[in-house]
Amino acid sequence: MVRVRGYAASAARIFWTRHHGPPGGKSLIEKLLRVFVFGLLAMAPFSLRAAESAPPIEVGISIRDITPEGPIWLAGYAARKHPSEKIDSPLMVQAIAFKGGDERVVLVSLDNCEVSHAFIAPAVAELTTQHHLKPGALMVVSSHTHSAPVLENTLTSMYNLSPADEEQIHKYSAFLKSKLAEVVGAALADLKPARLEHGVGRATFAMNRRVYNGDKVDFGENPDGPVDWDVPVLKVTGANGAIRAILFGYACHGTSIAGDDFYIISGDYMAHTRQHLEAHYPGATAVYLTGMGADSNPSPRGTLLDAKRHGLELAGAVAGVLSRPMRPVQGLLKLAYAEAELPFADPPPRDQIEKDSRSDDVYIRNRATGYLKRLDAGEPLPASLKLPLAAIRIGDELTFVAMGGEDVVDYSKRFKRIFAADHPWLIGYAYEVPCYIPSVRILKEGGYEAQSSLIYYGIYGPFRAGIEGILVKQVTELMDRVRNQ
Template identity: 40%
Template sequence: MRPSSRHRSSRLRSVLGLASLLALTVTLPAAVPTPWQAGVAARKITPPGPIWLAGYANRSAPSSGVSLDLYAKALTFDDGRGGRVVIVTLDLIRLTVALRQHVEQEAGRRYGLKPQEILLNASHTHSGPEVAPDRMILERVFRQSAKPQDVAAVNAYEVFLKDTVVALIGESLSSLAPATLEFSQARAGFAMNRRRPEPKGGFSNNPNPAGPVDHDVPVLKVSGADRKIRALLFGYACHNTTLGGSLVSGDYAGHAQRDLQLAYPGATALFLTGCGGDQNPYPRANMVPGQQPEDLVQQHGRALANAVHSALAARLRPVQGPLRTAYGSALLHYEPLSREELGTFTPAQYTPEVVERARALTRLLDRGERPAPLPCPIQVLRFGGDLTLVAIAGEVVVDYSLRLKRELRGPAAVWVAGYSNDVFGYLGSRRVLEEGGYEGISANTRILNHPGRFTFDAEEAVIGKAHELLRQTQP
């Protein structure tokens, strides 16, 4: 039986379609790899002498020595097509608005960098120097114990830090050279949620194995034209609070960076802090009989470095461009403290500055006004369709990382960092703000000088701004 004309026509179309596909396969050029260039630089930022350490309110004297040196490091990426960014990591507890503004201004003037092309991230070590002189005067123990030279040391360090970061950025830009970027990730298990619910209500700062965590260890490997590793950018969502005492140290993140640089000679390891606002390294301090905190911090550092080794042994995915960046701020509104709560800030317990702030807030309430909202910087770095990095200011709790990874799940890997560009205090999620406790309200209002807790819509404001910036970086 002869095939019908319709069947002959269908077969002809199939043959022609296959021929067209083969022609496209032959004639279309392969995707051109991004002509990446990368530059890296590092400077030691260990204070030259005794200095007041930040993070624990029970310290009553400056540092007494150095256990592990502190570093500022800069990693620059240039996609060869107009996209570039400089990531600066610092072994410090916080970043201030003053530091960010100075770096923006000077790096823009000297190197032509735009604000969205600069990312600053603090490791949040609690064994590093105080970097905010105006923050120190709010602490009663400091006012009672500090000497004039202690204030002078912090003031001098702030100036040194501003100059160092700007110079470091220039060094990383001047070291740009052809590079290959690859991404992988592994896991480390020593971080644990520290918001333990108590039988009588409320939350204490203790291990809570049932609480949410983010154990991912993202790793961006940067290799030179000789295929040798030039830089390893890696992250983890956990407080750097293994240690206490009076010795300067980068805590577990500092040890992990040191271990990696010993394992890969010539490489610079940079730690990017994740959303660890409600996460602690456990065990820590004096939890383990017969072990010193220094033993534990080395163990945690080794565990994190081993996770990076594991990521490098896994299947690495090439990272291509273009590189697109965006920067903006979400506005965080306050639910102010009540008059009764403000009345508890008495001269017997707080410094004159804190007492006057409480009185000023009371006068504000009397006028029927509310505190001004707080800008929360957010930054997005999009590496083509392979990697998206979202960086959020503040001590961000883990809920933000888990939510963004869930909402952005797709072909591109998602990396979420906290403690970026401004560390103003704790950024609770709706859950944490509703629950209250240390990260929800008391740390910000009783220690960090905020006029109240953030309103419950803070999480939506931050996530909404992140999505807006992500849309701006779409191809």
């Protein structure tokens, strides 16, 4: 920041010298110009001064291995028939803690498909109290790999589990929660001054997966559909000048590994990117933060080799950013958190739900049974859904904008456009994943992200078209709060 002001002052001096000879002249024009130029300098953004006076950012990093010991049912694909058979890459839970003044934030990168509110909220509440964190200061970001264990209370209607499978999932869930507690505590205990730098690269394997067939939307590859190919990177350097951590993001499903390699435990391309980066930058911890690209799949996809290939491309994009000058990130750390209330359309009448409860499709049956149970117990059917949202700002050079759920790419593009001056870094799958979060466009078009995916989440829905407006308004309010606090 000092450099910016120094640059402005020397630019003013060059301007002055070129146009008026050495400074010190006394003509009226010169005096007016001088007032003008120094007036401009005096008006240099207040934030520059804030950055100069802000305490240095401190960063703490911790990682734990969460690879399951034996075979276990893997999450994300309904078509799997049995538990896992082998391991490709170890699964990790990583925490990166930031402290700036009184504000502390912990971002957790979790190698799993996703976590539900029922699964994660009690653990987050306990850790938030234990470490005296503000609401929303502990954010678990699921990597959305589709090759990690099923977790309790999360998408469980998607799988045909035996009691023995359920017992394993119960044990693994408890193990994962204990590792989450360890990693958060260890990252907060590791806080020390760090230098941060931000840059954005590009990787092009994310492919829009919504294909239009008449008025139907099917899964496929749509090279004309919207995608977000940005690769945001944050370099964390320690006092000794060595790189301590490399945070990177990408807006794409963790589904390189599919049918042909269904039973392999893997962190998918995200884990392969980490491995390449950590091999190339010894001592650094590479941390993936999932973006908002729920309607993108990697292309091509299907095998472990595809995960390795995309991992290499993404690592190359990150290394490209690290090898060029990056923008320093310094200044105050600020957090604003909220929960949006997103309304559903009215549920179907009871006779339709009863008819669904006799469907040939087990997933339609499961959803209907859940709703009938509520009706029989005299409980209201879900009329809306709560979705966690956050803005985390560091100085004026970086703002993490995070939303729960599987957020489609329209949100990434819209937030990047309207918050361009805030240098936004979009994080999806943040806090918890209650279902897909479609845009107005996708709600109008229909298809998996708008409608049929809700079956697996046990929700009738669909969302009302107003949800995009609600989210944009609330995220805008959060951005105002972290700008003006």
